[in-house]
Amino acid sequence: MWKLDRDGKRALYQQIADHLEQRISYGEFPPGSLLPSERKLAEQLGVNRSTVVMAFAELRSLGIIDSRTGSGTRVSATKWGATPRHTPNWSRYTEGGQFLPNLPFMRRIREALIQQPALIDFASGELAADLAPTEEIAKLMSTHEYTSYLGYDNPQGSMPLRQALVGYLEKYRGIRTTESSILITSGSQQSLYLITQCLLSPGDAVAIEDPSYCYSLPMFQSAGLRLFRLPADAEGIEPEDIRTLFKQHRIKMVFLNPTFQNPTGTVLSDERRRQLLAAASELRLPVVEDDPFSLTAYDGNPPLPLKAMDTAGSILYIGSFSKIAASGLRIGWMVAPRSIVERLADARQQMDFGLSVIPQQVAGQFLQSPFFEPHLDRLRMELRFKRDILIEALNKELPGMIRYNAPNGGLHLWCRLNSAVQDGKLLEETIKRGAVFVPGSVYGSDSGFVRFTFARPRTEEIEQGISAFSQALRLLQE
Structure with a gap:
């Protein structure tokens, strides 16, 4: 973020005027667009309002901006040799598209x-x-050799990392799986994005907890999904509510965070976990289990995930390094049937051609290192x-x-x-x-x-x- 040089020889109002002129010339503020108010800009920059008033006056004298009482200050429509009909209406573009902005x-x-x-x-x-395990990861990076190949990797994710995850999931989460059933993602949110974009269609009804982190993600509305809520109490959601929603709205999928739920911190009880799995099997209804927090259990004994109890193949299991190690590694994973993994890997390859090789190697080494449990x-x-x-x-x-x-x-x-x-x-x-x-x-x-x-x-x-x-x-x- 740009900062004023308060010790420099150039007056503050002139620095502000120069900075705004540069941003206008770069097209960040197109002709006709509204600039921040004098008061708001002063608060952002930590200066007196009079300083911003002088900067705006400087830009007005150059014909770069226009001010009208009650309408604010706008970039001149005719400066820089451009006219409105030759300039894209960027505001219209920012308001368009299918992917909605954050709340x-x-x-x-x-x-x-x-x-x-x-x-x-x-x-x-x-x-x-x-x-974060900063020192531990630094030691690993200093003592291990990394691949000399820096091209595109397997779109499903690095094989060594998937092999490390097979052992990790069985040891720490009681989930038995194979490398072919694991997809590496850049985190839980990319996993959710791939599911909503590739496995569901606009108009489909899905169920989420109430309250739910999913409610804060515009990606569900961007995908055109209809959200129906599952009220939660101290023991989590009531599985019978899933049957009710299925009968009333033909929900296609359920999204749950059953262990230390975000935002409430609640844990779905063992009995309700069993009832939930029975309902999902009976209705042939996929359940997405987002499990980012389980290993933070303060007593070291988190409940078994739904996936570890799943005998019908109803659960798509999502995990991540973000809440147990380092969000900056951008490593997450999904455990799913092989056909689903292949479908989502194909979609992810179209997005980014796969994740960076080095973070995947670091994550795999950390999972298998003596540093992980401490x-x-x-x-x-x-x-x-x-x-x-x-x-x-x-x-x-x-x-x-x-x-x-x-x-x-x-x-x-x-x-x-x-x-x-x-x-x-x-x-x-x-x-x-x-x-x-x-x-x-x-x-x-x-x-x-x-x-x-x-x-x-x-x-x-x-x-x-x-x-x-x-x-x-x-x-x-x-």
Whole structure:
């Protein structure tokens, strides 16, 4: 992100004017497009509004922009030797296409984190740098040789990595599979994207948990799918609801995160797992099991995944390195029937010709290295410690104002406020005070729910961040 040179000889307003002129000339702001308001630009750049006013005045004097009361400031339609009829209407293009943008709250959170890197981040669903096995992976990379071949690899994924995953899945998740039934992806979201684009058709009905991380992903709506909700309680979804939805809407697929569910942290009970598998088999209904958090179980004993109990071949199993090691490796996997793997591998090859070879080799070596289990032990201990710090801070800052159930694994704490407030106002007030979280409505809940991710902030930041949230909440309740 561009920054002002506050120690330079050139005046700040001139730097801003030059930067805007450059962006306009590059086509980032096409002729006729609306520029940010003076107030918003001043906040983004950390300057007085009068500085931006002077920069705009400089650009107006050059005929680059036009300002009209009540209509804002726009790029001149005739500057740069162009006229509107010769310039693509980029705004129309950004509003078109079938792939929808992120939800407004998610875009606002991303924007805030980019503009204010010091925000205490309870929103990002990834591990902090100190929880990743950085030193272990560095040792592996320094002591292992990597392939000299840097061309396209097998579109299904590196064979050594798939072989390593066969052992990993049996040892840690009780899943018996073969290399031919595994597809390597760039993470859980690419797995979900391939499923929604290749195995389903516009108009198909699918079932998701309520609340659900899937609700926050526009890829489902982009694929033209109809979403139907499965209400969840402390033991997860009720399998009988699947039969009801099948009868009423002929649902084609079910998407579940049964272990330390995102966002609630709940675990589908053993009895309901058995009932779910029976219903899926009876209805011949595929179930997508997203399982990113199971190995974070704080006691080291996660429940068996649905896939390990599946005798009818109903489960498409998705896993990832992102929540147990390092999201930056961009390694995920799917276990599915061979015909499905081949179909999705063909589609993925059309997208990117396959994943980078080196991260796949690193991931395979890490799974088979003596570093893996000690890393998991440390990760579980650190996550539990951060969870406890977060709960202690909530009890101190918001006694009697918030309810939650402490999860036994995962990265998230799902909370319900005892008095409702507007999600947008609460988010903005919290950002002003130096922290950010995800409103529950992002996951399909009513206003008054929040998700705090405790894996991302540093331990010493957690209490400070909850204090900022508490101040914002109390302000809105006055």
